[in-house]
Amino acid sequence: MQILDRFRDPETGRALLARVSALAEQAQEKLGRRVVFMEVCGTHTVAISKAGLRSLLDGKLELRSGPGCPVCVTDYGDIDAMVAFGRLPGVTVGTFGDMVRVPGSQTSLEQEKARGADIRVFYSPADAVKWAEANPDREMVFLGVGFETTAPAIALSVAQARALGLKNYSVFLANKVVPPALHALLVDPELRLDGFILPGHVSAIIGRRAYDFIAEEYGLPSVISGFETLDILDALYNLLRQVLAGEARVENGYTRVVKEAGNLRAQALLDQFFEITDVSWRGFGVIPGSGLQWKPEYRDFDARVRFAPEVAEPRIPKGCRCGDLLKGKLTPRECKLFATACTPTHPVGPCMVSTEGACAAFYQYERRSS
Amino acid sequence: MCLGIPGLVVEVKPENDSAVIEIFGVQREVSTFLVGEVQTGEYLIVHTGYAIEKLDVEEAKIRLKLWEEILKDANPGQVS
Numbered sequence: 001m002q003i004l005d006r007f008r009d010p011e012t013g014r015a016l017l018a019r020v021s022a023l024a025e026q027a028q029e030k031l032g033r034r035v036v037f038m039e040v041c042g043t044h045t046v047a048i049s050k051a052g053l054r055s056l057l058d059g060k061l062e063l064r065s066g067p068g069c070p071v072c073v074t075d076y077g078d079i080d081a082m083v084a085f086g087r088l089p090g091v092t093v094g095t096f097g098d099m100v101r102v103p104g105s106q107t108s109l110e111q112e113k114a115r116g117a118d119i120r121v122f123y124s125p126a127d128a129v130k131w132a133e134a135n136p137d138r139e140m141v142f143l144g145v146g147f148e149t150t151a152p153a154i155a156l157s158v159a160q161a162r163a164l165g166l167k168n169y170s171v172f173l174a175n176k177v178v179p180p181a182l183h184a185l186l187v188d189p190e191l192r193l194d195g196f197i198l199p200g201h202v203s204a205i206i207g208r209r210a211y212d213f214i215a216e217e218y219g220l221p222s223v224i225s226g227f228e229t230l231d232i233l234d235a236l237y238n239l240l241r242q243v244l245a246g247e248a249r250v251e252n253g254y255t256r257v258v259k260e261a262g263n264l265r266a267q268a269l270l271d272q273f274f275e276i277t278d279v280s281w282r283g284f285g286v287i288p289g290s291g292l293q294w295k296p297e298y299r300d301f302d303a304r305v306r307f308a309p310e311v312a313e314p315r316i317p318k319g320c321r322c323g324d325l326l327k328g329k330l331t332p333r334e335c336k337l338f339a340t341a342c343t344p345t346h347p348v349g350p351c352m353v354s355t356e357g358a359c360a361a362f363y364q365y366e367r368r369s370s
Numbered sequence: 371m372c373l374g375i376p377g378l379v380v381e382v383k384p385e386n387d388s389a390v391i392e393i394f395g396v397q398r399e400v401s402t403f404l405v406g407e408v409q410t411g412e413y414l415i416v417h418t419g420y421a422i423e424k425l426d427v428e429e430a431k432i433r434l435k436l437w438e439e440i441l442k443d444a445n446p447g448q449v450s
């Protein structure tokens with residue numbers, strides 16, 4: 001592990017930080033304002049908060065979170081639907097742990113569980129299939145959330161259920177794909193971004209090339225980054241150099257994992273199982289071509305088709321700015337409810353619930369520096 | 371949902387398309403279906419029970435070298 005330990009070397013970190021600081025000052029001078037970069041990956045959000053990079057670069061560089069937390073971008077209507085599945089007789093809902101406490105219009109899966117719904121947390125969708133096999137008298141509805149990184153696992157769970165001949169496994173698919181959300185951010189006239197830190201593991205699936213449009217169509221620099229503090233500093237350094245040189249490229253700072261064309265096996269699976277559709281993201285509304293739905297040959301496994309529970313028009317809690325936050329319009333501490341009415345023990349919005357949410361990360365690591 | 375930490379392959383089970391990996395001393399069996407053949411001693415990036423990519427140690431070395439170069443630069447502010 002020695003080689004990988006060097007990615008956490010504090011001395012290299014301090015030296016890189018000094019370089020980044022110096023370049024950020026130059027960029028500020030050049031642009032006449034602070035440079036604004038956005039990270040679009042929940043794991044980066046946490047890494048940036050944890051390392052305290054925002055306060056270390058305070059006044060020189062602005063780091064904003066975008067729609068990178070899959071649980072957070074899940075629309076109210078979808079969460080209400082998930083709750084509705086839990087209320088159907090004979091149905092057990094399987095989910096990733098992060099989803100359980102996310103409040104919908106009225107209630108969360110956790111509250112439903114306290115009222116007697118059968119809600120089970122699985123680390124992998126494959127475990128939900130195993131559960132369905134062992135419990136043939138129950139219907140297992142698995143909640144598919146996540147981006148390109150999670151979708152292959154969801155597809156494989158259905159392949160596995162089909163191979164086992166299971167009739168009691170289906171998926172409520174709310175999976176999304178990242179590039180269309182970047183388009184949506186880039187055409188937003190209110191948002192003045194100078195570059196993106198691109199998600200490491202989504203990129204492992206879709207490859208560096210998938211982002212070329214950011215440079216070609218929008219003339220913005222971007223860098224794919226790994227998850228160590230040094231990776232993020234390296235990405236900032238690279239972005240700042242591009243800004244200063246007036247260049248726009250999609251750079252790969254995470255070549256130890258991400259390839260030009262991505263993971264072809266995973267892409268083939270996505271093509272085999274899913275079609276692209278328009279779906280709604282919290283804060284954004286419908287983004288064209290940003291969601292996945294089952295291809296017709298897999299509709300037997302589509303929980304929406306099989307159960308179609310009734311879901312009322314969602315009611316959005318007052319004061320939660322999670323939607324604006326996901327669009328990079330503000331930081332958590334600009335929300336009036338942050339750390340007052342909204343805390344990790346009493347979350348008002350998903351951005352405070354998910355471990356990858358910006359509000360939760362701020363609360364845990366940056367509250368005192370504010 | 372996404373963990374940035376690579377897992378070290380300690381056992382390969384090709385008959386199940388899976389491998390046992392170790393992260394911080396904890397072992398777990400993961401599917402290798404998405405990455406093909408793996409060998410003990412390799413590092414895998416794992417997400418929801420599936421290895422999504424291998425970690426390329428040569429590329430890791432190149433990156434570290436690059437940082438050395440950046441930090442050697444006596445004139446860090448200068449953009450050519």
Ligand code: SF4
Pocket residue numbers: 319320321322323325332335336337338339342343347348349350351352353359
């Ligand atoms: S602090 Fe709470 S209420 Fe405010 S935006 Fe974040 S999740 Fe919503």
